[in-house]
Amino acid sequence: MTTVALKPATMAQAITRALRDALAADPSVHVLGEDVGALGGVFRITDGLAAEFGEDRCTDTPLAEAGILGTAVGMAMYGLRPVVEMQFDAFAYPAFEQVVSHVSRMRNRTRGAMPLPITIRVPYGGGIGGVEHHSDSSEAYYMATPGLHVVTPATVADAYGLLRAAIASDDPVVFLEPKRLYWSKDAWNPEEPEAVAPLGRAVVRRPGRSATLITYGPSVPVCLEAAEAARAEGWDLEVVDLRSLVPFDDETVTASVRRTGRAVVVHESTGFGGPGGEIAARVTERCFHYLEAPVLRVAGFDIPYPPPMLERHHLPGVDRILDAVGRLQWEAEN
């Protein structure tokens, strides 16, 4: 077995690489969005793609999100595989009608005759000091819409693998990019990218015996940090990275919680009506007799996303996660 030299790469580089490899591998793949051409996108994710593949393959569109996604629907109807970039989470809302009324329904509406292989890339989440409308966690809206896959990576390798899988999928995929992790680095060899990661499979990021932290996207590193800090308290926490919110990997989550008997769901999105409620319900339905304590949630407060100077109070942090773990009805010896 050959050893591959691993070099540090950022998540942003891995996403760019995934787009480039997809464009090179399949002539039906087209990238379109605002500023994705000469500028390379406001996060430089599409850097160099227009130069390498031409403006017909990586297209600067008019500034209109419904138009971008609406035309992508038509392109997909004609056999192309559009990858659209929504510039920011909250700028994707004008496209929401196309998402709900057409993108998610077209396959079902036409009894499978007209699938729409569209990838909708959405930089999402907070923690980057963004002003209003630049830090939303909009995943719950997409999760509540049948017909969509909802995917979010937490590592550099997954960013590459999941995006390749999303673009290859014959179903529409909302690919949520945790913008706060764009510049996070992992040892990853861009010359030999990992195999395409399967959609719909969670992964145990850190094995542990005391309790399970169920999380995804930008909250994964926070939970790993919390798990390290918890060792001082005598807790050995398992961290499950969901990767796909839809389809949801009940199997991996259930197996973990049955092992540990305790669970906390962690995400930035608001708690009320957020993904954590669904996840906690699923865990409770499947693991009730294994649970030592109610499933708890550590989520963003039920407030509009705060201004940047106050966002640290809103985002789930290590202390808030450990507080929740502490409330999992431990016996006296803990």
Next chain:
Amino acid sequence: MTVMEQRGAYRPTPPPAWQPRTDPAPLLPDALPHRVLGTEAAAKTDPELLRRLYSHLVRGRRYNAQATALTKQGRLAVYPSSTGQEACEVAAALVLEERDWLFPSYRDTLAAVARGVDPVEALTLLRGDWHTGYDPYAHRVAPLSTPLATQLPHAVGLAHAARLKGDDVVALAMVGDGGTSEGDFHEALNFAAVWQAPVVFLVQNNGFAISVPLAKQTAAPTLAHKAVGYGMPGRLVDGNDAAAVHEVLAEAVRRAREGGGPTLVEAVTYRIDAHTNADDATRYRGEDEVAAWRDHDPILLLERELTERELLDEDAIQAAREDAETMAADLRARMNQDPVLDPMELFAHVYAQPTTQLLEQRAQLQAELDAEAAGPEGAGR
């Protein structure tokens, strides 16, 4: 230095002389809707095309009547009639080549049928046994779109994709006067013009968005004038003059096919029936207005032209009516059969592969159906 002086100091040098990108004059629509029937231009129209349009109009009128009757018999959940608008519906379908695409709204089942979609399949959405009853690829007719104007960007994207692939394909997208107020109308026209996509937008201005008249919908001189703002030509046509609608659309299709970009066509017509069978049009318009439009009926106009020029005799009129009756009888007979429903299909097409969760829910429904079939005793309770 005062603030004002400071502003002056930073004032940039004046830009070069500003010029519009496009001369707006050629984009402007005519002052009055273009007409062919009853004018000298009619003599130049291919008689065969006129006869073809006529038989389609007669069939279309009968189709509208039959579909409306089916709502009264409980065979259709709802029917948005295009009675009075048949010239637009038929011309939109006949003007396209087989390789082209039609993007209808919910009122445009007749256009889909005129393009070759089986009427029963076109009416599936309105019967309610599924959403889209036909394979869109069979006749290159996109699913009937219910959310207004949302299908317009699809037409633009499809036409753009076809051009990228080097295919000689035009997309014709249909929308109503109310739909022109939607944001998707604006975005679609803008994208189409920027990309010079081979698309034709046909607005059927039938006077009302359910109950709201055009005056409350727009302050534009005409809906065709909206084209100018996007840099595409706007054409105004008498929507009840089948020959004129066909001519204007054919010109727009040709232009699109030759790489000339999109056109916005406003066809001025009138919705003779209420919005749907569930609507009461007497609440917002008078019978005298409807009567005036009945005198300007698309079938009447074409029949008059053809008979005056001796291109159509009583026998031909009778033949067209009989053909329409045959279509209606067949539609009636087939719509009077209960559709075969498979509840399991609810889970079949949501994703390429059903998720674990959907498989669980399918099993749940199957168990419920089995219990239902077994009856109270079979359920073992």
